[in-house]
Amino acid sequence: MLIPALKISVEKLSSSYYRALFKLLEPPRIEPKPLQFINIWIPGLDEAPMSISDYNAEDYTLSIIFKVVGDGTRGLRDRNGFFGVKGFLGNGIDTSGYDRVLFVAGGSGIAPLPFLSRKCVESGCIVDVVWGVRRGDMLFNIGKHAVGLGEVYYTTEDCTIGYCGNASSLVREIVERSGFKWSLVIGVGPSQMLREVCYASRGLQDSYVSLETMVKCGLGACGSCLLKPLPKLLCLDGPVFKCSEVYHILG
């Protein structure tokens, strides 16, 4: 179902990222889970898959964090009024049963963190974060948007803020140092990074990555989100997968 959604605000978070807040005008059939996504319809323009960045089940407000890369995302930033939300799509992650989670984001992979950490707080766990970007001006203070975070590491490739290098190198280091802390590792970002995150966390209890492919219908019909050569559809079977399921197609 396409849920009508009114844009309430849009905010520039950094040189690269925006955050938009929508109010769903109808209650969704079920509540979303962290790492599920929506297809957001920008009337007359496009429909784009976006991670649920945060969701408030009481007033049906939903936020996304996004980068402007083309017409659709430009419309998300610049237009006001009504949009449409198709969702909630894909599988999410259930945080219950975990006590400490390591979330590793590359670039806009940071988007799903606020909702993940909110749910983690509810189920009694803490999320530590490694967020890597290319340049320091792309960063914003993620602590402002997410509750209940533990340690937060920023990494930049231009070495202007935080750890100098990319997120995977830092992850390798901290997992080597104190990997036993995390019962769950989740990576969201470029494929190459996900491969390294999976590799680094191979000894830990559970490790998942969230992938991206070309999502068109979002409902399992068109097949464009196929994770070739696996017989898996990102929109139904993903976007999160166990590292063991997808490791060989990463990177």
Next chain:
Amino acid sequence: MLIPALKISVEKLSSSYYRALFKLLEPPRIEPKPLQFINIWIPGLDEAPMSISDYNAEDYTLSIIFKVVGDGTRGLRDRNGFFGVKGFLGNGIDTSGYDRVLFVAGGSGIAPLPFLSRKCVESGCIVDVVWGVRRGDMLFNIGKHAVGLGEVYYTTEDCTIGYCGNASSLVREIVERSGFKWSLVIGVGPSQMLREVCYASRGLQDSYVSLETMVKCGLGACGSCLLKPLPKLLCLDGPVFKCSEVYHILG
């Protein structure tokens, strides 16, 4: 919705009446109320309005008590296998708030009594019954089919069983004698009888009658069940009405 229903049994109750028991193969959307009716589809033959005679919400069995008057009712008696139940139609009566109910039936008007008395028992009331028929051989022991009855009076016009005369005369007598006993009177039967029941019970708290007209669609579309000259449809607004609403069109 047409709920598929398997005929479990049919039983001859007297010279005139049969009782058929059906099992609904799907749970109905809502539970019926006493005096609501169904349209029962006799595949390839007819669809006939029938009072819900009894209903068991646990195993979805539903019974009707009927007279064979034409092809449809003959099919109800003689055929086995699957039927269809459209329902539950019309308004029923809510027995809560009443302590003692007088149910007056003429002929097959007895049909809804078992479900009414079942619900009455649940809400803590007792049903006294006056059932009138033309000939004694039409009667059967209604106590076998209905729980929690109080006093049961039979009347026959051939004077072979029970009170000699028609139901309305007896009702007039007993209401005159001890009308204060009943907070609710319900009449089901020929129009002339209903008029007299309404008249006899005019001083009592609540009095209702259940009417019959030609029911075709049962859903408020065809208008054939109109209670001319009232702007009321039996299938939506009835079959039970307050005496005050319909008194002037009875008889």
Next chain:
Amino acid sequence: MANLGIRILGLNLEHPVLNASGILGSEPEHVDILVKHGFSCIVTKTITLEPRKGYPPPILIELDNGGYLNAVGLANPGVRGICPMVERARLLGRPIIVSVGGGDLREYVEVSIKAEECGASGVELNLSCPNVRGFGLELGVDPSMVYRVVRDVASVLKIPVLAKLGFSDKVIESSGRALEAGAAGLTLINTIKAMYIDVYSAKPVLSNKYGGLSGPPIKPIAIRVVYDVYREYRALIIGCGGVSSWRDAAEFILAGARAVQVGSGFLRNK
């Protein structure tokens, strides 16, 4: 307060929601009921010259897809039923449109004349009943027949004529021909011919076997037809098919309709 009033067919209507033909509308008391439900203009059941008893039950069933399937068989009181309904509507201060059916050109014309004589505000020619052979559907799918019926009726009537068309390959063409022939507007669409078979008894449920599908299932089809026809002719269109909320009505208005009719949305919706 928003003013929802519209002016169509020379009538000032309080709001753009009419009943669809065939939901009641064959007795004066039905008119009372429809008015009580708040429709801004009443549309009668399709009336033929002679009374018709219609088909035996089952004539209407609710489907598990949220739609309805009906084959009433154009049960109606014939032309003698028109005046009493029109009078009742006048008493109640509501305009009334008489839906007109016919087995041939002459019947359409005669029933329409009777409607005008009785003082109806307009007629709606039912050119699309899917359930009765010789009444409607065969006509509606033939644009030149549509033209002839509408022309013959419109040329003898002073009150406005609506043409009610069903979904067909040629609905756009038929719409154009109806307008050319003098229709003041179009009602789009009627039910779509369909069937429901009960798998337990292995029998079609309706006594007529076939029936017309209505309600939410057909709305996207009706919206498409209204959109196409409006885009082509910018004509007065009354949208019909699956309206059951303000949103459905708004969708029809956006597609190009000026008003909507509600049929199934009103069933059991006391």
Next chain:
Amino acid sequence: MANLGIRILGLNLEHPVLNASGILGSEPEHVDILVKHGFSCIVTKTITLEPRKGYPPPILIELDNGGYLNAVGLANPGVRGICPMVERARLLGRPIIVSVGGGDLREYVEVSIKAEECGASGVELNLSCPNVRGFGLELGVDPSMVYRVVRDVASVLKIPVLAKLGFSDKVIESSGRALEAGAAGLTLINTIKAMYIDVYSAKPVLSNKYGGLSGPPIKPIAIRVVYDVYREYRALIIGCGGVSSWRDAAEFILAGARAVQVGSGFLRNK
């Protein structure tokens, strides 16, 4: 245990439930997924000579009437995509039918020949796609075009040819012509052209504006078409449209179908 096996088109199928064309079926991996879901015979997405990218999103939405509206735009890998899918199906021990599309006669023939060369078990000619101009719908509503396409394809192929027709005024006639022209059977029906307009933004949602309506809303219409066509020709019919339970399938079988295809009923139905 009941034996649900059927023999159609010279194939022994374990049961009468196939997937409908266009639900996956354009990559070998899609064949894996469809087989894993248990379909007894795989039908590919409609294949054209050249690859097609299809329309930009939105291409598919779920409607509040329980149906779906799609305009994928026949996105497909072109004929080069056929052999890999056929091989994958063979590996998995399932027959596969290639759905064939075309903008003209020649294209239908060439794609069909390619399908036979790759070892497909049959072809299904899509004569009824409502969403792409020049592909299908215009053909399906013209019985003589249906005849020509089927004849041209059937006369050069050894494998059986199914004709997939949509709902139209002339679907019975087109069905007859297809059979006459050598079709081994018919698939009935395709989606029905429709539209959904979002009332908040006042815009049709699909990028193509129009889309094909599928799912439970169209089932009663599909049942009617299957019933009519079967009664007329006693032909092999594969019923399609709104199947989402064993009861829906049984209803199609009672209407005259030998097998059914499931499209929308399978969406998000992991």
